[in-house]
Amino acid sequence: MSVRKRIGVYPGTFDPITNGHFDIIQRATLVVDHLIVGVARNAGKGPLFSTDERVEMVRDELPHISTHGATVEVRAFDSLLMHFAVEMGAQVIIRGLRAVSDFEYEFQMAGMNHRLNPQVETLFLMASDRHQFISSRFVKEIGRLGGDIRPFVSPRVAKRLLSRFAQEMPLPADTTLPLQAAP
Template sequence: MSARTALYPGTFDPVTNGHLDVIARAARLVDRLVIGVAINIGKGPLFALEERVEIVEAEVRDIAARTGCRIEVRPFTGLLVGFARECGAQMIVRGLRAVTDFDYEFQMAGMNARLDSAVETVFLMASERNHFISSRFVKEIAQLGGDIGSFVPPLTLERTLAKVGR
């Protein structure tokens, strides 16, 4: 039997407790989880691609050890379904925080299914304590001098505060 492989894509700029919650839950469902860190220059990232990959790798080590799931962190650009094929992923994991996320994610899942019907999209709802967290808000709060300690793990907190000059 082949390993169940999933792809969890995002910009992870920065990685939040919400991302880690979805990663931990997805890791319990599959044998191998590829975390695809998107280049996505259009979003004006705070961290360079290499920094985001490095931070995510550090933040998921404990999850991999705890769950026994093989977790890989890889940068990517281009079509998501193409990257899923390249990784050997049978499913794409997407986290949902609110109804507004669902509309966009539903459309993207439909397009991806038309591009490659062999790759399923699986939605995981954000846990109650993390459903409101977004990287965009975390960056904005940090840049304006607010406390982001409850939204991100310690390493990410340290690196984000250093990046915004605090």
Template sequence: MPERVGLYPGTFDPIHNGHLDVIHRAARLMDRLVVGVAMSAGKGPLFSLEERVDLVREEVRPIAERTGTTIEVEPFETLLVSFARQVGAAVIVRGLRAVSDFDYELQMAGMNHRLDAEVETVFLMASERNQFINSRFVKEIARLGGEVSSFVPALTLERTLARVRGHTGEHV
């Protein structure tokens, strides 16, 4: 049986508990999961691409250990289907939080299918406790001094708070 390889793409700026929930669930379905960290300079990221890749690697390590699935974290700045081919993924995993996500994701899945019919898109619904979390809200709440510890894991919390408070070092 061929290896089941999935790709879960995103900007992960910062990675949050909703992302980790989808990664954990996708890892249980795949032999190898590649988490693709998109460049997305146009979104004005809080963290550099390298910082996001490093942070995602740290946060997914326990998931790989728990599930026994190989989880790789790689940066990319190409078309998603091109990156999927590059890493050998036959499945693109996308998380859905609400009906509003579905419309956009359906359009993206259709375009990706037209670009490469060999790559399937699979949607995983966010768990109920994570349906409202998104990176933009995490950053905005943190910048305004709000409590975000229930939305992100500890290391991400530490680095996010350090960044919004103006500290640029790797660790605080």
């Protein structure tokens, strides 16, 4: 008797990927055998990084997190999430929740996805308490305004963000921005 492999999709824009996203990825690998991190093209959100850059950012971080023996792959998609999940052979869509406001949106989305395909379940994972307030939007805003983003993203992601911000608005020559992980 063969055991069916549990496949999950964790979709998002990941612009940029944050420590909160990595927390969800790690915890999702406790409940699936294979996790596909689906990077949505989602040009409507006006991403800071291209889809290819976001895929690369996520892939670059995977060796630095524990996946509990599950395999993890990263793929870009620009279709309906349910179509992507079915194409990937997923039985579950993983979604992270930070606050009640997330729940309302995600609850509606899960209902619509269930109507589209009742064979694919949505699994909500609550953000860990230390990551509940992190959002990619806030990280970008803090970074653009010269704030310390190190507690919210990996050192590698921080470096990419700061480099991108420097391209957008060059900083004075005497400005130094820390790139080391916060204590």
